[in-house]
Amino acid sequence: MNNIGKNYLDIRYMDTLASGNTLLHRLDPRAKLITTLLFIVAVVSFDKYTLLAFVPFFIYPMALISAGGLPAGYFLKKVLQVSPFAILVGIFNPIMDKEIIFHIGSIGISGGWISFLSIILRFFLTVTAALILIALTGFNAVCQALTRLGMPRAFVVQLLFFYRYIFVLVDEAERMETARSLRSFNSRSMRFRIFISIIGHLLLRSLDRAERIYLAMRCRGFDGHIRLIRPIKLGWKDVAFVTVWLFLFVVFRMNNIPMRLGELVTEVFR
Amino acid sequence: MHMADALISPAVGAAMCAVSAGLIGYSSKKVKDAADDRKVPLMGVLGAFIFAAQMINFSIPATGSSGHLGGGMILSILLGPYAAFLVMASVLVVQALFFGDGGLLALGCNIFNLGFFPCFIVFPLIYRKIVGDAPTKEKIVTGSLIAAIVGLQLGAFGVVLETVFSGISELPFSAFVLLMQPIHLAIGIVEGLVTAAVVMFVRNARPEILNSAVRSKPIGQISITKVLAGLAIAAVIAGGALSWFASANPDGLEWAMFKTAGVEELESEDGIHQSLSALQKKTAFLPDYGFRQSEPQAAPEAASEPAWPAVDTGTSLSGIVGGGLTLLVIVLIGLFLRRRKVAH
Numbered sequence: 001m002n003n004i005g006k007n008y009l010d011i012r013y014m015d016t017l018a019s020g021n022t023l024l025h026r027l028d029p030r031a032k033l034i035t036t037l038l039f040i041v042a043v044v045s046f047d048k049y050t051l052l053a054f055v056p057f058f059i060y061p062m063a064l065i066s067a068g069g070l071p072a073g074y075f076l077k078k079v080l081q082v083s084p085f086a087i088l089v090g091i092f093n094p095i096m097d098k099e100i101i102f103h104i105g106s107i108g109i110s111g112g113w114i115s116f117l118s119i120i121l122r123f124f125l126t127v128t129a130a131l132i133l134i135a136l137t138g139f140n141a142v143c144q145a146l147t148r149l150g151m152p153r154a155f156v157v158q159l160l161f162f163y164r165y166i167f168v169l170v171d172e173a174e175r176m177e178t179a180r181s182l183r184s185f186n187s188r189s190m191r192f193r194i195f196i197s198i199i200g201h202l203l204l205r206s207l208d209r210a211e212r213i214y215l216a217m218r219c220r221g222f223d224g225h226i227r228l229i230r231p232i233k234l235g236w237k238d239v240a241f242v243t244v245w246l247f248l249f250v251v252f253r254m255n256n257i258p259m260r261l262g263e264l265v266t267e268v269f270r
Numbered sequence: 271m272h273m274a275d276a277l278i279s280p281a282v283g284a285a286m287c288a289v290s291a292g293l294i295g296y297s298s299k300k301v302k303d304a305a306d307d308r309k310v311p312l313m314g315v316l317g318a319f320i321f322a323a324q325m326i327n328f329s330i331p332a333t334g335s336s337g338h339l340g341g342g343m344i345l346s347i348l349l350g351p352y353a354a355f356l357v358m359a360s361v362l363v364v365q366a367l368f369f370g371d372g373g374l375l376a377l378g379c380n381i382f383n384l385g386f387f388p389c390f391i392v393f394p395l396i397y398r399k400i401v402g403d404a405p406t407k408e409k410i411v412t413g414s415l416i417a418a419i420v421g422l423q424l425g426a427f428g429v430v431l432e433t434v435f436s437g438i439s440e441l442p443f444s445a446f447v448l449l450m451q452p453i454h455l456a457i458g459i460v461e462g463l464v465t466a467a468v469v470m471f472v473r474n475a476r477p478e479i480l481n482s483a484v485r486s487k488p489i490g491q492i493s494i495t496k497v498l499a500g501l502a503i504a505a506v507i508a509g510g511a512l513s514w515f516a517s518a519n520p521d522g523l524e525w526a527m528f529k530t531a532g533v534e535e536l537e538s539e540d541g542i543h544q545s546l547s548a549l550q551k552k553t554a555f556l557p558d559y560g561f562r563q564s565e566p567q568a569a570p571e572a573a574s575e576p577a578w579p580a581v582d583t584g585t586s587l588s589g590i591v592g593g594g595l596t597l598l599v600i601v602l603i604g605l606f607l608r609r610r611k612v613a614h
Binding site for chain 1: 272274275276277278279280283284294295297298299301302307308310311312313314315316317318319321322323325326327328329339344356357359360361363364366367368369370371373374375433437438439440441442445446463464467468471472475476479587588589590591592593595596597600601603604605606607608
């Protein structure tokens with residue numbers, strides 16, 4: 001299978017995960033969306049030398065992955081896949097900032113390494129939070145939450161349409177790529193002219209498809225408005241979910257819990 | 271070049287989210303007002319097309335790297351700026367959610383860098399101006415090439431500014447600019463050529479598609495002043511509302527750019543000296559790092575001391591112990607939740 005197929009499987013797989021039926025899956029999508037955003041803002045709001053205070057925040061992905069029955073290894077792999085940009089930008093911190101601010105035994109650790117590790121932790125936490133949101137909620141429900149939270153309808157309709165046709169067009173692209181690959185002795189590289197021809201034909205087919213879809217929609221009475229009727233209701237469980245997490249995030253944000261705990265323990269043994 | 275949550279401060283993230291949300295609202299209204307039913311499925315399918323097309327790569331001769339279709343420009347040419355912006359934004363939302371490209375808070379930055387610049391700046395002000403109403407092959411190629419290059423330069427510069435204003439990365443402004451802009455010049459040339467070639471392909475195969483796209487003026491006309499005014503207002507409101515964050519968090523809004531541009535140093539000098547040293551700053555930025563490190567670094571260090579309690583050696587042991595214990599507790603809670611789930 002070529003690359004296209006693999007990427008496509010990723011989306012499919014996330015969709016499968018979202019069709020689970022745990023307590024977390026059943027929560028109102030708005031509750032999960034808002035909690036995710038709160039989590040990300042809380043994590044991102046720490047200053048750049050924060051390391052220790054991030055540790056308690058791992059409870060959030062950990063708890064959701066466990067209680068939602070999600071595959072932890074898969075998320076780890078996905079986070080690693082997208083990490084290069086953050087690492088590329090972060091790796092300059094140890095080079096630029098060499099001031100020693102911290103000692104482990106006799107080894108001095110520079111501020112740059114601390115802030116680099118901090119970026120990696122931030123990256124891990126924020127990316128897993130976003131992936132968990134979609135794996136517990138599903139794309140359609142996230143869109144529904146967006147509508148209810150005031151996102152313009154035209155944009156939500158665009159999101160839904162786009163998502164629906166990803167599958168169709170990625171299939172189409174994959175077939176074209178397979179056909180090309182078979183005709184060129186499985187060569188992986190593609191020349192510019194062939195590339196343009198494939199992309200161009202894909203575009204023409206997409207335009208034709210859009211036209212057919214439009215006509216089909218007209219036949220079924222489409223009048224320019226998309227009606228989304230799937231009622232969602234905010235129950236006490238949803239409110240509790242948001243409140244409990246918000247409480248924890250605030251506590252984690254305001255107190256350096258691992259530091260307090262460590263001081264307590266080392267005090268006892270002294 | 272997706273911006274990541276890990277590299278931005280809440281103030282920058284929220285300000286850019288506010289700006290991008292404003293642009294989405296404005297574009298949605300414009301698309302709705304145009305009342306072109308045909309565009310509803312067209313936009314969705316073209317978004318999926320961009321998504322699928324970006325998975326196909328071609329090899330760039332003699333470099334060993336590969337290129338793919340950019341998106342913003344070709345969408346603007348086919349759909350007009352407002353619809354193209356919405357499509358671009360939707361593609362970025364899906365990439366952020368499913369692939370973790372960027373992040374949710376950084377989504378505002380990404381939509382702005384990859385959507386606003388190509389759709390609202392480069393397409394109307396460069397591509398349209400060059401290609402005009404009577405496109406020829408030469409015009410399309412020059413237009414696409416220049417537009418793609420400028421668009422990517424602006425986008426890359428946006429990434430640099432957002433990163434530097436956030437102050438999470440230590441990369442100084444000038445070094446980051448020198449890192450990003452040349453890379454994106456190369457990417458821009460490739461993207462421009464691809465865009466031009468695809469437009470030419472469509473023009474040869476089905477000229478009526480481009481003609482109708484050119485003619486559907488109502489959705490293509492932009493009052494750029496209105497957009498810019500809206501942007502400015504949104505940015506000011508978001509920035510103002512979030513400035514309390516900056517005060518609670520000394521490093522968050524440490525505008526590293528001022529540090530790297532050496533504003534404090536410049537102000538103490540005068541006249542010709544000032545402009546000369548400014549010139550020197552621009553040309554020889556690397557030797558400057560040496561003493562920059564030691565001097566002004568002291569101030570922010572002192573300011574951030576309370577935020578990082580482990581600065582002195584004594585507390586580092588308790589820090590490590592505490593961190594380990596907290597992690598242990600988290601793992602136990604996780605295992606407990608999983609056990610309970612299986613037991614059900």
